[in-house]
Amino acid sequence: MKAGAIGLKGYFNDRQVLEMSDKLACLSFLREVIGKQVFNRELLTISAELCFPADFPAFDGHFPGQPVLPAVIQLVVVRMLAGDLLQMPLTTVKTGSMKFKGMIMPTERISIKVVLKKIDSHWQADFALSKLESDVASGNILFKKRQD
Numbered sequence: 139m140k141a142g143a144i145g146l147k148g149y150f151n152d153r154q155v156l157e158m159s160d161k162l163a164c165l166s167f168l169r170e171v172i173g174k175q176v177f178n179r180e181l182l183t184i185s186a187e188l189c190f191p192a193d194f195p196a197f198d199g200h201f202p203g204q205p206v207l208p209a210v211i212q213l214v215v216v217r218m219l220a221g222d223l224l225q226m227p228l229t230t231v232k233t234g235s236m237k238f239k240g241m242i243m244p245t246e247r248i249s250i251k252v253v254l255k256k257i258d259s260h261w262q263a264d265f266a267l268s269k270l271e272s273d274v275a276s277g278n279i280l281f282k283k284r285q286d
Contacts, residue, residue, distance in 0.1 A: 168214060177223055182254040184223040188215065188267075192244035207242035212275055216265045219252050220281055224261065227284040231260055236277030240269070248274065259283075 171194065173187035190197070190207055197205035213233070221228045242248055248269050255262045261281045267274040 168211070168218060172215070172218070175219070175222065179223065182223065182256075183251065184219050185249065185251045186219055188248040188250060189246070190242065190244060190248075194244065197244055205244055209236075209238050209275070212238075212242070212267060213279065215250065216252055216263055216279060217281065219250065220254055220261065220263045223252070223254060227286070228261070228281040229284040231280040231282050234262075234278035234280065236275070238275045240272060240274040242267075242269070242274060 171188050171190050173189060175184060175186045177184050192205070194207075196208055196211045200206055200208050213230075217228055217230060246269055248267055250265065250267045253264045255264070257280070259282060262278055263281060264276075264278045266276040
């Protein structure tokens with residue numbers, strides 16, 4: 139299977155992405171894959187190292203014989219890190235342009251950087267995931283504070 143530049147828009151509509159990311163954000167096991175985090179609250183940036191073990195539940199059935207981390211899991215990690223930086227729970231308002239240029243396989247070391255920008259009562263997160271100097275995914279997502 140060859141990785142090409144794809145966007146989620148062709149596969150899921152905004153509502154489906156929002157619903158999936160809301161359901162998955164509560165999964166505490168996602169915290170276990172996030173390694174060292176570097177915050178800069180003044181510049182509104184956060185960087186982290188990720189490593190998804192071979193037995194990570196999201197690899198089950200995606201795809202048999204060649205496990206690949208689903209894109210929606212990558213988006214949930216972006217939201218979790220943005221929430222950590224802002225020190226508040228977030229919900230997804232809208233997905234912007236996104237490119238998924240590579241696949242994330244089990245045990246690969248991934249670097250992620252998220253840069254936030256305040257837009258009215260929302261937060262835009264520009265994100266980039268990379269491995270070994272190669273871009274894996276990038277894009278932007280609009281968040282707002284989650285009202286419980």
